[in-house]
Amino acid sequence: MTRLLLAVGLIAMLGITTGCGPQSEARQPGVGAQAASRGAVGTKYVYITFDDGPGPTYTPQILAILRRYGVKATFFEIGQNVRKYPAVTRKVHQQGHSVQNHTYSHPDLRKVPAATFRSQVQSADRYIRAQTKSQPRCLRPPYGGVNTTVRRRAAALGKTIKLWTVDPRDWSRPGAKVISRRVLASVRNGSTILLHDGGGNRSQTVAALPTILRTLKARGYTFRLVSCSGH
Template identity: 55%
Template sequence: MVGWRALVPIVAGLTSAVMVAGSGAVPAAHAEPQPAVSQPAVPEPAVSKLVVSQPAGLDQKVVYLTFDDGPSEYTTRVLDILRRHDVRATFFLIGANIRQHRALARRVFEQGHSLQNHSWSHPDMRGLSWPAFKRQVLDTDAEIRKQTGYTPQCLRPPYGAVDKRVRKRAAALDKRLRLWTVDPRDWARPGAKSIARWTLKQVEPGGIVLFHDGGGDRRQTVAALPKIIKTLKARGYVFHRLWCG
């Protein structure tokens, strides 16, 4: 995954929604309100970082904190902060990283967070053959299932790279696509203050925030997280997990 961030420009202001229908039961203990999304036609992206999924109409000030590309050495620090502030989040995990850090993936689950699918090795899934696409998703499902006992229903394609074929294939595997509405650019390491400032400026009720706990040096994300959580709580936000059920 080294170098992928250099290929990814920011697409600001996109608020179109993408949700691919899936099926399957969600553990009853994990039932939570999910962000309401519409299903307009979405053009194929010209760039790989497509910011989509704009929730609307929620009764509470809900925010979804999500973390991509783990597990890694920084996941432990993120977990400690989330536990200290009694916050639950969603971790979109890389299958190959789970294999290297199975105990850590198990800890994410045991602390009450949602583990979801972010592919096996972080490719642009638009260019994969159907057999390769299935391996990326199903092999990661298997690793998550070993640690949690459930099969994830959310899929976040790497780079937010989504087109008609990716949506169709995800649906065939009973996956719903979940991307984000707020990208504070933590992957570019702009500084902890910048990460916190951009997040707090952009979050709205129902927002899905993109952070990273893997894929590189994530010390800035770790440093920014306490202020973000404290400020959002002071603004009356509650923190929910994504399940896509």
């Protein structure tokens, strides 16, 4: 009996484990650290979004830049532009980007009757669906125009409203350097960045995009598609 007690005491002093329970991890100190490291990879992320396309000039240029940097983006497209340039929408979709609803003709949804609201959303859906074979679930109201009525009507049509958190006002054409500086100064983990590939001359947005993507990647950000079931 005395020998047995001495043996048990010796085992405890040496820290020998049987491989069962939480102590088994103590034999492999690197495992926990490696797992934590894997869990941390990709935790910094942003959403890059483009409004008002598609268009025959700037959307393809933006697609080429996104492809060069291996980035996926979400395009909130206007139905009447999809109708004019269906092949561009197909290309956006085929390259793995998300195509979502930005209404048919870009009205302020706060100022339209219910029938017009429904027509604007459903018409855009129809043209997008014809090119992507997928039903848009996100709705980005033009001008960011949202109130209780807009949210209620959108929900009735099965749409989740998605706005943005970083707006460099690229549509005002302040210069490519200003656009990139505004984005990079404001971006945070989980930010949704608003840019434009349609609605006017977007050459400055095209020129700013490589700097934005390159810098965000250097800062450790990854890029996600906007999810309409919540981020």
